[in-house]
Amino acid sequence: ITLTEPSQLSGKTYDYVIVGAGNAGLVIANRLTENPATTVLVLEAGISDQNQIPVMAPFLGPSVTPDTPYDWNYTVVAQPGLDNRTYPYPRGRLLGGSSSANYMIHQYGTNEDWNRVAAVSSDQGWSWNNMKQYIKRHEKIVPPSDGHNTTDQLIPSLHSFTGELQISLPIGNQTTDPFVIATTSQLKEFPYNEDTSGINNNLLGIGWAQSSMDDGLRASSSSSYLASANSRPNLTVMINAMVIKLLSTGSTNGLKAFRNVQFADARTKTVTPAFQVQARKEVILSAGSVGTPQILQLSGIGAPADLAPLHIPVLINSPQVGRNMQDHPLLPNIFTVSGNGSLDDTLRNASAVGAAISQWASSKTGFIANNVINQLGFARLNSTLLKGFTDPAAGPTSPHYEMIFANFWLDPVVTVPATGNFFTILTALLTPTSRGSVKIHSTNPFVAPLIDPNMLATDFDIHTITESVKAIKRFAAAPAWSNYITGAFGTLNGTTDAQLAAHARLHTSTVFHPTSTASMTATSKSPSSGVVNSDLTVKGAAGLRIVDLSVLPFIPSCHPQGPAYMLAERAADLIKASA
Numbered sequence: 001i002t003l004t005e006p007s008q009l010s011g012k013t014y015d016y017v018i019v020g021a022g023n024a025g026l027v028i029a030n031r032l033t034e035n036p037a038t039t040v041l042v043l044e045a046g047i048s049d050q051n052q053i054p055v056m057a058p059f060l061g062p063s064v065t066p067d068t069p070y071d072w073n074y075t076v077v078a079q080p081g082l083d084n085r086t087y088p089y090p091r092g093r094l095l096g097g098s099s100s101a102n103y104m105i106h107q108y109g110t111n112e113d114w115n116r117v118a119a120v121s122s123d124q125g126w127s128w129n130n131m132k133q134y135i136k137r138h139e140k141i142v143p144p145s146d147g148h149n150t151t152d153q154l155i156p157s158l159h160s161f162t163g164e165l166q167i168s169l170p171i172g173n174q175t176t177d178p179f180v181i182a183t184t185s186q187l188k189e190f191p192y193n194e195d196t197s198g199i200n201n202n203l204l205g206i207g208w209a210q211s212s213m214d215d216g217l218r219a220s221s222s223s224s225y226l227a228s229a230n231s232r233p234n235l236t237v238m239i240n241a242m243v244i245k246l247l248s249t250g251s252t253n254g255l256k257a258f259r260n261v262q263f264a265d266a267r268t269k270t271v272t273p274a275f276q277v278q279a280r281k282e283v284i285l286s287a288g289s290v291g292t293p294q295i296l297q298l299s300g301i302g303a304p305a306d307l308a309p310l311h312i313p314v315l316i317n318s319p320q321v322g323r324n325m326q327d328h329p330l331l332p333n334i335f336t337v338s339g340n341g342s343l344d345d346t347l348r349n350a351s352a353v354g355a356a357i358s359q360w361a362s363s364k365t366g367f368i369a370n371n372v373i374n375q376l377g378f379a380r381l382n383s384t385l386l387k388g389f390t391d392p393a394a395g396p397t398s399p400h401y402e403m404i405f406a407n408f409w410l411d412p413v414v415t416v417p418a419t420g421n422f423f424t425i426l427t428a429l430l431t432p433t434s435r436g437s438v439k440i441h442s443t444n445p446f447v448a449p450l451i452d453p454n455m456l457a458t459d460f461d462i463h464t465i466t467e468s469v470k471a472i473k474r475f476a477a478a479p480a481w482s483n484y485i486t487g488a489f490g491t492l493n494g495t496t497d498a499q500l501a502a503h504a505r506l507h508t509s510t511v512f513h514p515t516s517t518a519s520m521t522a523t524s525k526s527p528s529s530g531v532v533n534s535d536l537t538v539k540g541a542a543g544l545r546i547v548d549l550s551v552l553p554f555i556p557s558c559h560p561q562g563p564a565y566m567l568a569e570r571a572a573d574l575i576k577a578s579a
């Protein structure tokens with residue numbers, strides 16, 4: 001059942017209290033309550049996702065954030081690598097968390113990404129060979145909503161059709177679809193990839209995007225994992241419940257225990273009155289890469305230098321809390337095109353969009369039933385371009401950058417001009433060497449922490465994003481585009497490295513993929529090395545585990561919701577095994 005008021009809580013003690021009904025949190029909630037004897041309470045600061053049209057309609061994904069009731073509405077601090085600009089930093093604040101607010105692209109990373117997690121944590125349980133089983137348990141491939149033949153667009157024999165989250169290929173409805181695919185046979189540099197999920201041990205090349213959607217509707221951790229567990233009497237989910245901090249509750253085996261959770265009614269935006277619940281076994285923090293370090297710091301688990309100015313007593317000296325943040329920089333590269341085959345004219349026309357939404361509402365058809373992206377691709381710098389750098393990729397077959405193709409002006413930060421037709425190739429840096437931070441600057445949980453992804457702060461990062469721009473210019477010069485693309489837009493017209501680097505610094509923002517702010521190291525290592533052990537328990541604490549993307553030691557070289565689901569599936573096994 002889902003509760004809205006603290007007064008509706010019948011009990012104050014549960015076996016597990018999960019903080020955050022997000023992408024990872026709801027996987028844990030589902031798996032732990034498979035045992036009817038296990039009681040679970042999930043506390044979520046945000047609202048319900050039920051009947052929210054922007055959340056449900058795939059093409060409206062980009063309207064779910066920023067500056068909406070579904071978003072935490074964060075802004076990053078000024079970014080020196082981006083000419084000191086700031087930009088919005090969306091995070092889902094509703095049931096399903098960011099899985100209800102994201103753009104639904106679904107992948108699992110490379111085998112090398114997971115093998116690196118295993119190496120860093122000294123735990124082969126995180127290796128690709130072991131993690132693959134969780135893909136089977138997790139995914140449920142369904143037909144695309146137009147029912148087209150998907151031969152060669154995904155490798156069915158590698159996938160599962162029986163898991164929890166529905167994944168499908170897009171409707172092939174864009175003017176540019178044949179041009180993108182034709183380029184993969186015209187230019188050797190950009191081969192075709194028959195399965196872009198990573199499940200075939202190959203992310204390199206360009207192919208059809210797989211998305212978490214089914215029959216014209218978004219699939220999130222709420223519409224899947226929560227929906228299938230919601231009728232269990234041993235699962236309680238409470239929305240509007242803003243967790244203030246964790247309270248220390250004595251010690252277990254010489255470690256400080258943190259089994260009490262204090263929360264407030266999020267709608268009041270004040271910490272009084274404060275409510276308390278207790279976990280008999282564990283508190284599981286799944287508040288995401290911003291929320292989790294914020295709650296740890298507010299609870300006195302962090303770097304003394306961060307806590308001292310706020311007079312927060314240091315209960316666990318854990319200097320890596322909020323450090324090591326990684327994110328994928330995203331750069332929209334926009335081309336002008338001939339004719340009106342792009343979606344720009346439709347999207348500028350409010351009545352056309354209204355009609356399309358009505359069509360979607362009545363039949364789940366039309367372009368609103370599809371994701372905004374039909375194809376994407378992944379590539380590496382060659383050895384010449386890597387000269388002078390230590391390769392930060394997880395291994396020799398993992399990509400350095402991504403290309404995302406959109407049949408309209410798609411810039412999350414700059415709005416479309418009043419006239420013109422456009423094709424966007426966004427590039428994303430997948431292996432950033434810059435590391436940023438999340439740091440509280442108030443003891444009030446309603447005050448957003450300082451979020452500093454530290455974008456494009458290193459030579460490697462600016463070099464690689466500049467090379468990604470040169471690559472997509474080569475892509476756009478393929479014969480397939482000769483009657484369509486008419487030129488580059490704005491600063492994409494630059495030709496020298498310096499001009500393209502300036503273009504990148506001017507337009508880069510985020511693919512919304514923060515990770516690693518409570519990162520995992522081997523269990524034998526002290527809190528000076530990382531925040532959680534390889535079983536995701538917090539170093540130096542008892543009764544406290546973290547299950548969300550903040551624990552990954554490195555950002556995966558893909559869109560990370562798939563890794564979040566895999567991580568949470570394994571975490572559920574670890575929690576059950578230690579109960």
Ligand SMILES: Cc1cc2nc3c(=O)[nH]c(=O)nc-3n(C[C@H](O)[C@H](O)[C@H](O)COP(=O)(O)OP(=O)(O)OC[C@H]3O[C@@H](n4cnc5c(N)ncnc54)[C@H](O)[C@@H]3O)c2cc1C
Nearest residue numbers: 020022023024045097098102103104105243291549559561
């Ligand atoms: C706009 C956008 C587009 C994206 N596009 C894609 C994409 O196409 N493909 C992809 O793979 N990934 C995408 N991502 C990233 C992906 O969705 C996230 O990385 C992933 O869902 C994070 O999962 P998580 O469990 O770590 O955190 P979240 O899913 O963010 O869950 C955290 C939860 O904790 C709650 N919470 C936080 N603090 C508190 C508190 N104090 N008290 C109570 N509750 C709290 C939050 O409200 C939220 O529900 C996108 C993200 C965004 C925001």
